[in-house]
């Protein structure tokens with residue numbers, strides 16, 4: 001898999017090493033099993049994701065799901081008639097997603113791919129979704145912008161991106177304190193942590209996370225060429241108050257000039 005060998009010159013943290021570590025953590029059998037358990041228990045889109053879909057794409061379109069895991073949102077989308085491609089850097093998750101799709105009778109193209117290097121033609125999708133702590137696993141502002149630019153490249157000119165992330169200053173973040181340690185390495189950015197436990201279970205190793213803020217995310221999206229159409233907190237979109245640390249942005253790949 002390519003991401004082990006990619007180099008990202010000029011960055012403080014070693015992006016390829018950190019992403020390989022994230023992939024290794026998610027590839028452990030306990031993690032895959034836990035994601036499969038969550039999938040079978042509460043499969044489907046959560047209320048805020050479904051709300052956004054209903055507002056912007058209440059009709060079938062071509063969707064790319066970056067960080068698809070075992071297929072939670074990809075399978076739910078396919079069952080609603082969307083034409084879905086799901087990508088993830090952790091191969092065992094992609095294998096599990098393919099199995100889950102067969103069980104659920106959903107036709108989806110799942111691929112083991114790093115979101116920073118999407119081997120797909122430009123203008124292939126109407127909608128890209130990056131949900132549920134995926135962008136957070138990408139270290140450095142610069143690499144996150146690379147991933148967002150890839151999302152923009154594969155979108156049609158008037159396509160949309162839905163992205164969700166944790167707000168590091170939200171009061172409900174205190175609920176996570178026991179599962180992460182702050183990174184003090186040189187080159188680390190504010191909000192960088194190592195998660196010891198990513199799916200509610202303790203497996204070996206650690207996973208990088210960058211807890212962002214809405215203004216940081218806006219700036220990264222702008223540098224990737226996106227315009228933010230809507231910002232919403234989890235509860236604004238019908239989500240439960242305990243998870244209000246999640247925020248959502250709806251972005252258009254259309255250039256500002258072409259909307260004037």
Ligand SMILES: C[S@@+](CC[C@H](N)C(=O)[O-])C[C@H]1O[C@@H](n2cnc3c(N)ncnc32)[C@H](O)[C@@H]1O
Nearest residue numbers: 026067068069072088089090114115132134137
């Ligand atoms: C918290 S899980 C979310 C999975 C799924 N979206 C869900 O909600 O069930 C984050 C996922 O992002 C994937 N991921 C992290 N960095 C990635 C990257 N650079 N490219 C593709 N997938 C990535 C991880 O392997 C993991 O499956």
